[in-house]
Amino acid sequence: MNGEIIAIGRELLMGELVDTNTAYFAQELANAGVTVRWASQVGDDIEHLHEAFERALDRSDVIITSGGLGPTSDDLTREAVASVLGEELTVDRDMVSWIEGVFKERGITEMPRTNIKQANIIPSASFLPNPGGTAPGWWVKNNGSDIFLTPGPPREIKRMWNDHIGPAIRQMTGSGVVHTRILRTAGMTEGGIDEVLSDLFGQENPYLGIYAHTNGIELRIIARAATDDDALAMTEPLEAEIRRRLGPTIWGADNDSAASRLGDLLVGSSMTVGVVDSGTGGTVASMLSHVPDHARWFRGSMVTGPGGSPLATPLLESMLGGPAGRTAGAVSEAAAHQMAVNARQLLGADLGIGITPPSADDDEQMKGTIFVGLSSPDGEKVVRGRFYQSADRALPRAAMFVLTEATRALMADEV
Amino acid sequence: MNGEIIAIGRELLMGELVDTNTAYFAQELANAGVTVRWASQVGDDIEHLHEAFERALDRSDVIITSGGLGPTSDDLTREAVASVLGEELTVDRDMVSWIEGVFKERGITEMPRTNIKQANIIPSASFLPNPGGTAPGWWVKNNGSDIFLTPGPPREIKRMWNDHIGPAIRQMTGSGVVHTRILRTAGMTEGGIDEVLSDLFGQENPYLGIYAHTNGIELRIIARAATDDDALAMTEPLEAEIRRRLGPTIWGADNDSAASRLGDLLVGSSMTVGVVDSGTGGTVASMLSHVPDHARWFRGSMVTGPGGSPLATPLLESMLGGPAGRTAGAVSEAAAHQMAVNARQLLGADLGIGITPPSADDDEQMKGTIFVGLSSPDGEKVVRGRFYQSADRALPRAAMFVLTEATRALMADEV
Numbered sequence: 001m002n003g004e005i006i007a008i009g010r011e012l013l014m015g016e017l018v019d020t021n022t023a024y025f026a027q028e029l030a031n032a033g034v035t036v037r038w039a040s041q042v043g044d045d046i047e048h049l050h051e052a053f054e055r056a057l058d059r060s061d062v063i064i065t066s067g068g069l070g071p072t073s074d075d076l077t078r079e080a081v082a083s084v085l086g087e088e089l090t091v092d093r094d095m096v097s098w099i100e101g102v103f104k105e106r107g108i109t110e111m112p113r114t115n116i117k118q119a120n121i122i123p124s125a126s127f128l129p130n131p132g133g134t135a136p137g138w139w140v141k142n143n144g145s146d147i148f149l150t151p152g153p154p155r156e157i158k159r160m161w162n163d164h165i166g167p168a169i170r171q172m173t174g175s176g177v178v179h180t181r182i183l184r185t186a187g188m189t190e191g192g193i194d195e196v197l198s199d200l201f202g203q204e205n206p207y208l209g210i211y212a213h214t215n216g217i218e219l220r221i222i223a224r225a226a227t228d229d230d231a232l233a234m235t236e237p238l239e240a241e242i243r244r245r246l247g248p249t250i251w252g253a254d255n256d257s258a259a260s261r262l263g264d265l266l267v268g269s270s271m272t273v274g275v276v277d278s279g280t281g282g283t284v285a286s287m288l289s290h291v292p293d294h295a296r297w298f299r300g301s302m303v304t305g306p307g308g309s310p311l312a313t314p315l316l317e318s319m320l321g322g323p324a325g326r327t328a329g330a331v332s333e334a335a336a337h338q339m340a341v342n343a344r345q346l347l348g349a350d351l352g353i354g355i356t357p358p359s360a361d362d363d364e365q366m367k368g369t370i371f372v373g374l375s376s377p378d379g380e381k382v383v384r385g386r387f388y389q390s391a392d393r394a395l396p397r398a399a400m401f402v403l404t405e406a407t408r409a410l411m412a413d414e415v
Numbered sequence: 416m417n418g419e420i421i422a423i424g425r426e427l428l429m430g431e432l433v434d435t436n437t438a439y440f441a442q443e444l445a446n447a448g449v450t451v452r453w454a455s456q457v458g459d460d461i462e463h464l465h466e467a468f469e470r471a472l473d474r475s476d477v478i479i480t481s482g483g484l485g486p487t488s489d490d491l492t493r494e495a496v497a498s499v500l501g502e503e504l505t506v507d508r509d510m511v512s513w514i515e516g517v518f519k520e521r522g523i524t525e526m527p528r529t530n531i532k533q534a535n536i537i538p539s540a541s542f543l544p545n546p547g548g549t550a551p552g553w554w555v556k557n558n559g560s561d562i563f564l565t566p567g568p569p570r571e572i573k574r575m576w577n578d579h580i581g582p583a584i585r586q587m588t589g590s591g592v593v594h595t596r597i598l599r600t601a602g603m604t605e606g607g608i609d610e611v612l613s614d615l616f617g618q619e620n621p622y623l624g625i626y627a628h629t630n631g632i633e634l635r636i637i638a639r640a641a642t643d644d645d646a647l648a649m650t651e652p653l654e655a656e657i658r659r660r661l662g663p664t665i666w667g668a669d670n671d672s673a674a675s676r677l678g679d680l681l682v683g684s685s686m687t688v689g690v691v692d693s694g695t696g697g698t699v700a701s702m703l704s705h706v707p708d709h710a711r712w713f714r715g716s717m718v719t720g721p722g723g724s725p726l727a728t729p730l731l732e733s734m735l736g737g738p739a740g741r742t743a744g745a746v747s748e749a750a751a752h753q754m755a756v757n758a759r760q761l762l763g764a765d766l767g768i769g770i771t772p773p774s775a776d777d778d779e780q781m782k783g784t785i786f787v788g789l790s791s792p793d794g795e796k797v798v799r800g801r802f803y804q805s806a807d808r809a810l811p812r813a814a815m816f817v818l819t820e821a822t823r824a825l826m827a828d829e830v
């Protein structure tokens with residue numbers, strides 16, 4: 001079953017709004033067994049809308065739109081569908097009463113006259129309830145195609161999908177299940193992974209995809225089958241083969257973030273973590289604090305300004321102190337190790353992480369190099385990475401590096 | 416001049432990625448005098464790409480694409496354009512050398528074989544340099560239409576637009592200048608601002624728009640004119656009127672972030688800042704560290720785990736110490752004030768910021784409340800905010816609140 005998504009609104013073609021509805025519908029449609037082949041943005045222009053619906057009816061079984069159902073004269077989605085199907089719009093009195101009720105609930109006793117427009121409908125359509133707003137949707141059935149019209153606000157759309165559109169479409173497709181498994185990697189380039197797994201790409205089901213995100217290269221296995229068990233049975237051998245070839249390159253799966261994965265490992269071994277950070281400006285702490293249960297294992301972090309800033313207070317000195325850290329802002333294996341030891345001691349943590357500032361050395365091999373020290377009762381380790389971009393790119397990447405390296409060291413029982 | 420945007424990638428039609436490139440190009444094209452009439456997402460499918468390019472060449476003067484220029488066999492944008500135009504792809508040796516150079520800079524001496532694909536080109540195209548990645552773009556001239564192919568990553572695209580595509584298109588359209596002025600606010604709702612400024616909305620040029628972002632409500636003045644001076648002359652009176660009505664609600668403009676604006680004010684009064692943070696988990700420090708010149712004014716931050724976690728070490732006690740902070744994790748005006756004083760002293764900073772943990776009190780008025788203390792030689796202040804969402808939403812919002820409140824207090828000479 002082929003699907004098509006049309007996002008409607010002048011603001012989308014002016015770039016005033018990023019269209020997130022298309023991605024939402026695309027994912028939900030895929031999960032419901034519909035293959036989305038086309039997606040487009042169209043302005044509030046009756047001719048363009050007419051053309052878009054005509055073409056969509058010609059090539060797609062399910063068409064789903066967002067936007068253009070407001071009360072103003074700009075909102076032309078209803079008019080365009082009526083015109084393509086050659087049907088007439090009439091006002092539904094029950095719907096008028098319902099919209100009046102929504103306004104009353106909001107403390108507005110008189111419904112603005114323009115909102116009557118939202119009670120318009122055509123014979124081949126029925127209303128889709130919208131519990132979150134005044135604009136009801138439409139479900140149009142025409143010659144084997146189904147058109148679903150929804151309003152623009154993402155929050156309203158999600159409820160309408162979950163309550164009405166999703167179940168209706170699943171019934172049409174008699175869709176089985178789609179099982180998606182994400183494997184998250186660190187330490188290899190996209191091209192490098194592509195080479196190692198090249199023979200595994202290209203099959204339809206289970207499908208294997210590779211995507212470069214800001215938080216690393218991710219592999220995605222998508223299996224369609226009649227039941228959960230069947231889909232899982234298709235996914236698991238492929239995952240096992242990928243893990244065999246990539247080994248410790250894979251640090252997490254599915255919704256794991258580097259921070260949540262580290263948290264899970266810490267919980268598993270009843271450990272806490274503390275960070276002495278001169279390299280990511282608190283970004284490691286911030287990422288750890290985003291994990292819901294971090295109260296159980298995150299002890300805190302000390303963050304200095306960038307490397308080389310004078311350490312005027314005894315407190316800051318103690319943070320980088322000890323024989324190796326005596327030179328403020330040192331960028332060395334020894335400094336990272338000492339900072340990790342200090343993190344354990346000063347913050348009362350089991351796993352200490354120390355992060356040196358990035359090297360300002362002009363040398364090609366050193367520029368932007370940071371050292372990351374890991375220290376626990378079970379072992380110690382220092383790794384190095386290079387992040388020479390501007391701060392807005394380097395900080396999150398460096399923090400991801402720190403967290404994935406700590407995770408991989410815990411997984412390998414190195415610390 | 417009609418424009419068309421095509422975003423390419425199977426992941427867009429699977430809903431795995433939200434397409435932000437289309438909104439970016441739409442805005443830039445509008446600013447450069449091109450009217451965008453069509454935008455669509457197409458999968459990595461040679462037939463669909465062929466169809467999309469054929470239709471676009473038929474109806475649009477300028478076509479701009481993102482995605483599908485990677486090194487893998489999935490990346491078919493180049494192939495599709497070659498096939499629509501009936502031209503042959505050949506490898507450009509100079510481009511191969513350039514790509515090899517990019518890998519060398521990254522410390523990879525051997526370029527993966529697959530990347531040679533990115534050096535392919537057709538006779539009617541020339542390369543568009545991409546300083547941010549290995550995938551160069553294409554500029555194709557065909558029968559009066561211009562096609563610009565760009566890679567997928569938004570960061571790479573922006574540089575290519577600014578350096579090459581934007582100037583080329585402005586030359587084609589002979590477009591005058593567009594002057595955009597953004598005013599950033601805190602402390603009022605979108606509806607509240609809308610009411611105060613209602614009579615200023617609705618005119619075409621200069622146009623005034625209002626947008627709710629995760630980092631606050633923003634006002635956007637867009638003026639089109641023949642010259643920079645003319646555009647500025649249209650913008651300035653409107654800005655002055657808005658500032659008169661909104662006063663200290665406006666904390667910054669244009670590319671100011673809350674952190675960069677705070678940094679500018681600190682530099683202006685030769686001050687440094689230090690943070691004792693039990694409320695944003697290091698997110699304030701991370702935002703400050705993202706500002707390029709933060710070495711001049713950011714002394715560092717101490718970050719505890721979430722409120723109520725036991726303070727096992729003397730160091731952590733000293734951080735929250737003093738009479739007011741003796742109860743670990745206290746959520747009160749007095750605790751915030753004491754933490755701000757401690758921040759100045761322990762971190763050797765002129766401006767101290769103290770952030771209490773969010774209140775876990777079930778009381779409707781208290782739940783999620785944080786207190787933010789500000790302390791400097793010139794004054795002291797404590798403000799309160801409420802952030803009761805899940806961590807991934809609450810932390811950035813709370814950190815934005817801390818930074819805009821500190822900024823507004825400095826602007827008002829309160830600290």
